[in-house]
Amino acid sequence: DTAVSQTPKYLVTQMGNDKSIKCEQNLGHDTMYWYKQDSKKFLKIMFSYNNKELIINETVPNRFSPKSPDKAHLNLHINSLELGDSAVYFCASSHRGGVAKNIQYFGAGTRLSVL
Amino acid sequence: DAKTTQPPSMDCAEGRAANLPCNHSTISGNEYVYWYRQIHSQGPQYIIHGLKNNETNEMASLIITEDRKSSTLILPHATLRDTAVYYCIVRSRSYNTDKLIFGTGTRLQVFP
Numbered sequence: 066d067t068a069v070s071q072t073p074k075y076l077v078t079q080m081g082n083d084k085s086i087k088c089e090q091n092l093g094h095d096t097m098y099w100y101k102q103d104s105k106k107f108l109k110i111m112f113s114y115n116n117k118e119l120i121i122n123e124t125v126p127n128r129f130s131p132k133s134p135d136k137a138h139l140n141l142h143i144n145s146l147e148l149g150d151s152a153v154y155f156c157a158s159s160h161r162g163g164v165a166k167n168i169q170y171f172g173a174g175t176r177l178s179v180l
Numbered sequence: 181d182a183k184t185t186q187p188p189s190m191d192c193a194e195g196r197a198a199n200l201p202c203n204h205s206t207i208s209g210n211e212y213v214y215w216y217r218q219i220h221s222q223g224p225q226y227i228i229h230g231l232k233n234n235e236t237n238e239m240a241s242l243i244i245t246e247d248r249k250s251s252t253l254i255l256p257h258a259t260l261r262d263t264a265v266y267y268c269i270v271r272s273r274s275y276n277t278d279k280l281i282f283g284t285g286t287r288l289q290v291f292p
Contacts, residue, residue, distance in 0.1 A: 110281070
């Protein structure tokens with residue numbers, strides 16, 4: 066039973082298209098995140114939601130819009146895809162509040178290739 | 181959050197202890213040291229964290245120096261499955277800093 070699951074695992078698309086990546090967690094956590102890992106393997110936070118409320122937005126372009134229908138789901142929609150969006154996107158979840166609880170669990174990643 | 185410095189790569193023989201160092205000389209009193217690892221093509225995985233005392237769990241041990249300016253992650257009996265990039269991260273206790281700031285990490289290669 067996967068704790069943090071992302072779909073799809075691979076996504077190949079053309080420039081200019083719009084695509085979505087879905088994330089679900091069954092850990093009962095109240096906080097979810099999106100991270101981006103680029104071709105140089107740098108892993109960087111993009112967004113964080115707590116109980117469906119946006120709490121971190123790391124100056125990501127407006128083309129990226131996270132949506133959290135409930136605290137177990139955080140989807141990422143990307144408009145007008147660009148070549149530079151090619152990366153691996155990781156979803157994560159945790160409890161919020163107190164360092165001891167804030168251990169983040171990551172999904173397996175979605176490899177996005179924009180052609 | 182304080183910056184960390186790690187060697188870019190290390191090797192370790194299978195069955196031996198792997199000792200991964202991390203410098204965090206600007207760490208402040210309310211900041212914890214976390215370790216995560218990323219096995220090739222997988223999502224990062226939490227290993228251990230600590231404030232000032234040494235910590236041990238089923239995966240590893242964390243030794244933090246008395247001045248807290250550096251720490252060492254110890255994998256007591258490395259296996260081939262421990263080959264991964266290991267990230268040392270310093271994080272505040274604040275509610276508002278839930279994000280993890282990943283550096284370049286140490287690529288550990290365990291060889292037979």
